[in-house]
Amino acid sequence: MSSLPVFWNEFTAWLPHVQLAHFLIVSAVLFALGLYGIVTRKNAILVLMGIELVLNAANINLIAFSRYSTLRLDGQVAAIFVIILAACEAAIALAIVLNIYHRFHTVNVDEVSNLKE
């Protein structure tokens, strides 16, 4: 097992020089957090917050690649469209959640389970 110290030395030499991979790691952590929030949260609005985290992670990826590759600004235009669609999604989802609250008097996603009145 002599490869582990070698890996560790390379890793600590790599860590202070921020490159593309650093941004990708931050975005991956944010994506995993958002996914965990979407699956585990009971409150529907906290599920929406998890979705926003996932969209932000995707945006970090797009913008990092537009800086560190020859794509120039195409990634940033894609990120603008992601932000537009996130705004639409938040508005529609909030309207649906308000309707669910008026009908079921709860917004917990595990209690809203029947289709009939």
Place this chain on the structure above:
Amino acid sequence: MQLFDLVFYVFAFITIVSGFIVVFSKNIIYSAFSLLFTFFGVAGLYVLLQADFLAVTQILIYVGGILVLLLFGLMLTNNVINVEIKTGTIQTVPALILVAIVAGTLAGLFYSTWRSAGSAMINLPPTTQTLGEMLMTSYLLPFEIASVVLLVSLIGAAMTARRNRRVAS
């Protein structure tokens, strides 16, 4: 370690720690307000990546629009008189398995590629004018579709959230 790296680590720390609070806090209000810090941290990362227009857009739309909308939703659907607004979690074990699979895949990809990931950094000029020209030329069709989607979602949200719906007869 230069200033760029230091600033990156500050913003990455803010983003990830407040993201943890968003996902793991029992108090809904704490989650909502730490989402604010997550958005600010992500905007700082955008500034580091020389996306100035997108950083300002992030703060305007996410913090000024989406977060306020989410807070409205929280206040309207919970008993605000009750000071401690708690929420529970469900399906913790399947979620942990799912997140472990995703994180393991990403870590494996990272382990196999991080030595070769030293691509050159491009210095971008200020992006606002170029972005506007691109939206009006090569991305004109997605731009128009996005405007129609915004209009439809505006009408749809207003129609869906209206309380008394009268049948026209």
